[in-house]
């Protein structure tokens with residue numbers, strides 16, 4: 001799920017486990033998942049089935065998967081995936097970390113189990129190291145979201161970003177992790193930039209896997225950045241972990257504020273991130289963003305609920321909204337065309353508004 005693999009890899013390696021990463025998501029991954037998963041399953045389940053098959057082909061014998069509960073289908077994922085892979089004849093162990101909302105102690109206990117019963121203190125220090133890798137990756141992600149639309153050397157900026165992630169992945173101490181992130185951010189700042197322009201600002205809302213994993217959202221953040229748009233996401237993984245596993249103790253939490261913003265449009269938890277999608281839509285409209293893009297896997301229940309509400313938010317707050325659904329039939333060209341059309345419309349709206357203000 002996005003760059004989070006860097007942190008999880010560090011955690012599992014720290015437990016003295018040999019880590020076999022599935023290759024990056026490709027058409028083959030999606031084809032494998034779509035072939036063996038139920039047709040109506042949401043895309044993350046299919047994608048992960050493809051990921052697991054590719055990792056098993058590389059020799060993995062254990063799969064670590066997150067569990068869950070609530071109104072949407074996520075709680076069934078691991079069981080369905082296990083069944084599909086067993087039916088295909090694969091032999092493996094599946095360790096399900098669940099439920100993630102029961103507290104940090106439980107999570108450490110599960111990590112200790114994976115690591116053959118290592119001491120609590122050691123497990124805690126591994127979590128801290130992995131957490132620092134996550135923080136560093138996100139610092140860099142936020143930096144590229146800011147600099148890419150302003151940069152006059154966009155390909156170079158993306159290269160610096162990718163090299164920075166690689167360096168964070170290789171780093172072996174907390175200091176080195178942050179040094180790599182800071183150094184890459186400095187390199188981004190040193191590139192030629194148009195700091196005098198105000199790029200379009202778009203809030204990217206939606207389901208967590210689709211927001212975080214570029215392989216399933218057709219690199220939407222990069223595409224928007226290359227089109228000169230600054231993107232702010234409704235989900236950053238450290239916020240999610242802080243809110244759901246660490247009781248909001250490690251960093252300032254915006255969760256309560258966002259839930260409040262969702263009222264009166266959505267007053268209940270509808271599973272996944274449906275309520276947050278609406279809350280962030282209101283929040284970004286209040287901050288003066290130029291537009292919103294909601295993304296999610298086709299048939300994602302919480303995001304369908306949010307989608308039915310977003311036109312009202314759009315009308316009340318005067319902010320354009322577009323929804324993009326992703327499944328195995330999506331195509332890069334189709335996504336690019338829709339993004340270009342939406343941005344074109346936002347740019348025209350922004351310049352006609354500026355002309356009105358000047359007049």
Ligand code: SF4
Pocket residue numbers: 042043044072073074207271272273297299300301302303
């Ligand atoms: S949040 Fe959406 S995509 Fe994720 S499991 Fe639930 S229904 Fe599927």
